[in-house]
Amino acid sequence: MLKVNNVTKRFGGLVAVSSVDLEVNEKEIVSLIGPNGAGKTTLFAMVAGFLKADEGKVDFENASVLGMRPHQICKLGMVRTFQITQPFAGLTTLENIMVGAYSNTSETDLARTKAEEVAEVVGMTSLLNQGADGLTVAGRKRLELARALATDPKLLLLDEVMAGLNPTEIDDIVTVIKGIRDRGVTIFLIEHVMKAVMNLSDRTYVLNDGKLIASGTPSSVAEDPQVIEAYLGHGAAEAMAEGA
Amino acid sequence: MISASLSMLPAAIINGLMYGAIYALVALGLTLIYGVLHIINFAHGAMLMLALYAAFFLFHLFNIDPYFSILIVTPCAGIFGYMIYRYGIGPLAKGKDQNILLITLGLSIIIENGALFFFSGDQQTVNLSYGFEAFDLGFMYLSYPKVISFFAALLMCAILWAAMSLTDMGRAIRAVAKERQGARLVGINVERIFAVTFGIGIACLGAAGCMMLPIFYVDPYTGNIFVLVAFTIVVLGGMGSVVGALVGGFIIGITESVGGLLLGESLGQIGISLIFILILIFRPTGLFGSKV
Amino acid sequence: MTNFRNHLYFLLLGALALIVLPYFISSRFYIDVLTLIFFTAYLGQSWNILGGYAGQFSFGGVMFFGTGAYVSSILLTTFGFPPIFGIFLAILGGAFLGLIVGYMSFRSGLKGSYFALITLAFAELLRVLANSVEFTGGGVGLFLTYAPGLSNLQFESPVGFYYFALILMFISIAIVYWLESSRFGAQLVAIRENEDAAEALGINTLKCKIYAIMIMGAMGGAAGTFYAQKYLYLDPPIAYSIHLSVEMLLVTIVGGMGTIFGPLVGAFVLHTVNEIARHFIDTPGLSLIVYGLILIIIIGYLPNGLIGAFKKKEKKSDSTSLDKKTSRGDS
Ligand SMILES: Nc1ncnc2c1ncn2[C@@H]1O[C@H](COP(=O)(O)OP(=O)(O)O)[C@@H](O)[C@H]1O
Ligand SMILES: [Mg+2]
Numbered sequence: 001m002l003k004v005n006n007v008t009k010r011f012g013g014l015v016a017v018s019s020v021d022l023e024v025n026e027k028e029i030v031s032l033i034g035p036n037g038a039g040k041t042t043l044f045a046m047v048a049g050f051l052k053a054d055e056g057k058v059d060f061e062n063a064s065v066l067g068m069r070p071h072q073i074c075k076l077g078m079v080r081t082f083q084i085t086q087p088f089a090g091l092t093t094l095e096n097i098m099v100g101a102y103s104n105t106s107e108t109d110l111a112r113t114k115a116e117e118v119a120e121v122v123g124m125t126s127l128l129n130q131g132a133d134g135l136t137v138a139g140r141k142r143l144e145l146a147r148a149l150a151t152d153p154k155l156l157l158l159d160e161v162m163a164g165l166n167p168t169e170i171d172d173i174v175t176v177i178k179g180i181r182d183r184g185v186t187i188f189l190i191e192h193v194m195k196a197v198m199n200l201s202d203r204t205y206v207l208n209d210g211k212l213i214a215s216g217t218p219s220s221v222a223e224d225p226q227v228i229e230a231y232l233g234h235g236a237a238e239a240m241a242e243g244a
Numbered sequence: 245m246i247s248a249s250l251s252m253l254p255a256a257i258i259n260g261l262m263y264g265a266i267y268a269l270v271a272l273g274l275t276l277i278y279g280v281l282h283i284i285n286f287a288h289g290a291m292l293m294l295a296l297y298a299a300f301f302l303f304h305l306f307n308i309d310p311y312f313s314i315l316i317v318t319p320c321a322g323i324f325g326y327m328i329y330r331y332g333i334g335p336l337a338k339g340k341d342q343n344i345l346l347i348t349l350g351l352s353i354i355i356e357n358g359a360l361f362f363f364s365g366d367q368q369t370v371n372l373s374y375g376f377e378a379f380d381l382g383f384m385y386l387s388y389p390k391v392i393s394f395f396a397a398l399l400m401c402a403i404l405w406a407a408m409s410l411t412d413m414g415r416a417i418r419a420v421a422k423e424r425q426g427a428r429l430v431g432i433n434v435e436r437i438f439a440v441t442f443g444i445g446i447a448c449l450g451a452a453g454c455m456m457l458p459i460f461y462v463d464p465y466t467g468n469i470f471v472l473v474a475f476t477i478v479v480l481g482g483m484g485s486v487v488g489a490l491v492g493g494f495i496i497g498i499t500e501s502v503g504g505l506l507l508g509e510s511l512g513q514i515g516i517s518l519i520f521i522l523i524l525i526f527r528p529t530g531l532f533g534s535k536v
Numbered sequence: 537m538t539n540f541r542n543h544l545y546f547l548l549l550g551a552l553a554l555i556v557l558p559y560f561i562s563s564r565f566y567i568d569v570l571t572l573i574f575f576t577a578y579l580g581q582s583w584n585i586l587g588g589y590a591g592q593f594s595f596g597g598v599m600f601f602g603t604g605a606y607v608s609s610i611l612l613t614t615f616g617f618p619p620i621f622g623i624f625l626a627i628l629g630g631a632f633l634g635l636i637v638g639y640m641s642f643r644s645g646l647k648g649s650y651f652a653l654i655t656l657a658f659a660e661l662l663r664v665l666a667n668s669v670e671f672t673g674g675g676v677g678l679f680l681t682y683a684p685g686l687s688n689l690q691f692e693s694p695v696g697f698y699y700f701a702l703i704l705m706f707i708s709i710a711i712v713y714w715l716e717s718s719r720f721g722a723q724l725v726a727i728r729e730n731e732d733a734a735e736a737l738g739i740n741t742l743k744c745k746i747y748a749i750m751i752m753g754a755m756g757g758a759a760g761t762f763y764a765q766k767y768l769y770l771d772p773p774i775a776y777s778i779h780l781s782v783e784m785l786l787v788t789i790v791g792g793m794g795t796i797f798g799p800l801v802g803a804f805v806l807h808t809v810n811e812i813a814r815h816f817i818d819t820p821g822l823s824l825i826v827y828g829l830i831l832i833i834i835i836g837y838l839p840n841g842l843i844g845a846f847k848k849k850e851k852k853s854d855s856t857s858l859d860k861k862t863s864r865g866d867s
Binding site: 048050069070071072075079080081086088089090091095098100102103107111147148151 | 726734
């Protein structure tokens with residue numbers, strides 16, 4: 001479904017993403033892990049059309065999306081969420097989700113119904129009329145998810161939707177994500193919470209210093225010495241230990 | 245017609261250079277404020293107009309020569325700028341870019357119409373004893389005030405540059421311009437630096453006003469004329485760039501006088517807004533797009 | 537929905553009151569002031585669509601007004617083209633100018649203060665051009681003949697212009713009313729609140745912003761024809777005056793950006809203040825000093841304008857603060 005081929009991004013002298021190849025197949029949940037600053041968000045931004053890749057190809061459903069603007073890519077069925085949440089702060093939760101829903105309909109009533117449906121799926125029904133700027137971290141993360149889901153995507157790119165959540169909240173959102181996959185949406189997610197990665201993903205890619213260093217099933221990746229080295233080097237050994 | 249214009253070209257260029265130095269000083273204040281605070285002071289033109297009036301009244305009431313007034317008006321303008329940022333713009337804007345633009349717009353409306361209310365709409369000029377004496381360059385006469393203003397403006401730019409590179413305050417300002425958060429962490433009082441920078445920016449206007457008065461006039465609308473000029477210089481040179489402000493000042497000064505010569509009084513004014521639009525659209529970082 | 541119904545009845549009642557008002561007011565002065573209020577509210581509403589809803593502040597909104605005024609006036613003076621049709625070409629002219637300015641500025645990613653300043657520069661550019669070419673009458677200006685009649689959009693009685701301005705204002709309110717409940721309006725607000733997120737969710741932000749400035753331009757164009765037919769004179773400083781640009785944003789910000797009635801409330805309050813100030817001290821500049829002060833106070837203390845302040849008292853829990861903490865996207 002998604003094919004990333006030899007993609008590179010440089011910021012001045014820094015190579016944030018270096019010749020990355022990866023693939024996401026239909027109905028899969030694929031995760032992308034790696035220490036902070038590894039280039040994960042940058043990769044997502046290129047795939048979703050927010051940044052121009054310096055080299056390489058990005059294909060979605062066998063057609064190149066390189067050079068397209070984000071809204072065009074969204075229309076094709078691939079939508080991203082933001083690691084640093086980007087709510088429409090002056091609007092209510094319902095209005096936020098409706099913006100996503102409007103991508104498939106121009107009817108206000110249909111958009112509202114769709115938004116309410118999606119809110120149900122992500123468990124935000126009770127928050128619909130609350131202002132988005134009053135939401136908790138968990139609420140904002142869910143809102144990111146809900147808005148993206150409301151566009152009826154084929155592929156969801158989730159950037160650290162669990163960061164900053166407590167264990168109960170994480171369990172909740174893991175259930176939600178599984179539910180979304182069961183509805184037929186393919187998911188590609190960046191995550192730091194290893195327990196969730198292990199629990200959710202069919203396959204995992206590991207990025208370090210812009211380069212892919214491992215890929216495979218979550219458990220095989222977790223035992224890869226290169227991966228452990230990368231995390232140890234960045235002092236994230238605890239995260240691994242907790243996950244394994 | 246064209247040949248007559250061409251023969252006047254060197255004179256137009258030299259005239260443009262003379263004004264360009266003062267424009268540079270005006271733009272320097274604006275670019276400094278932008279480089280450090282990342283805000284656009286829309287009241288810059290109005291504040292320049294106030295400085296012109298200050299110099300005018302010092303001459304009119306106390307017979308103080310405008311060039312001597314630099315020593316009085318500059319520090320007063322600096323204090324005025326400091327106060328108005330510290331107790332007005334800063335607290336009211338709450339750090340939002342568009343708020344600052346609107347607040348300084350409000351300020352410019354108040355200043356402009358306050359001047360109209362108190363000083364009337366009449367154009368004021370000063371007659372200096374040496375105002376009509378001029379150097380004969382062979383192909384043109386260059387009045388004393390133009391030459392004095394030119395060198396005074398350059399001197400002022402040099403002093404500012406030296407102060408920014410050599411004093412502790414200058415270093416602190418540059419630190420804030422470069423890394424606001426980092427500067428805060430090493431114990432620099434960023435809010436105070438903001439106010440001081442705003443003060444220095446307005447002090448530049450104080451000096452520029454005194455230098456401009458002998459070769460120009462003042463009325464409540466003078467500020468309007470210079471607002472777009474100053475912004476154009478600053479975007480041309482690159483927001484926040486000191487060298488850019490200097491070079492931009494000369495380019496705009498020359499464009500204006502040569503444009504006026506070739507295109508006529510009316511259409512000649514088109515250069516400023518045209519340059520502004522083209523630069524913003526095609527090269528928004530300006531010619532020297534770097535930070536202070 | 538019953539709430540909505542009530543709301544609508546209330547509106548219709550208000551509209552009816554404004555329609556019959558001239559039958560109860562004999563003073564020409566009040567009719568003129570009200571006409572001016574509607575006119576400014578209308579222009580404010582055009583600013584509101586781009587500034588209040590889409591979040592793109594312009595400092596040169598007058599350019600559409602001036603261009604529209606020139607289009608219908610030049611058509612009238614050179615070809616005898618009747619303004620009742622000319623106004624539609626003025627609308628087209630304004631929209632076309634909006635397309636050009638919008639495409640150039642938004643295409644190159646200008647926003648915030650930069651967008652505000654480039655619109656100022658466009659207005660200035662047009663002023664200089666209008667001053668330098670011949671077909672606008674240059675600096676001398678254009679004089680229109682007084683010939684009352686509907687085809688000329690001129691009226692013998694000031695009440696005629698009252699209704700002209702009232703119709704314009706009603707139309708502008710209808711446009712924004714539609715905006716409030718349409719997808720396009722939601723998209724503009726999304727752009728205002730967070731452009732990256734809007735783009736990620738499938739909104740063509742460039743196209744939406746260009747449409748918004750075209751609507752603003754179209755509305756401004758009609759206002760130009762109104763002005764020219766009412767005052768019968770036009771020159772570059774009038775057509776492209778910065779004061780009108782400022783007034784458009786001022787009434788909207790004072791009344792409340794991104795609200796249906798903000799511009800009307802703002803226009804009403806500011807014109808009332810103006811008339812009162814003039815009544816006591818009739819000195820040039822004074823009322824503008826007060827305007828400047830009001831602008832600063834509103835920005836500092838009532839970011840949602842008078843309507844926002846009123847709403848907040850009404851229901852305190854509802855938080856629609858405009859000065860949100862904008863966190864930059866990490867992309
Ligand atoms: N817009 C940018 N400009 C310059 N450097 C950037 C930019 N965005 C990200 N980077 C740098 O690229 C690297 C990768 O960042 P990012 O993709 O955010 O990492 P991750 O999401 O894996 O934590 C980091 O070193 C970061 O500082
Ligand atoms: Mg990241």
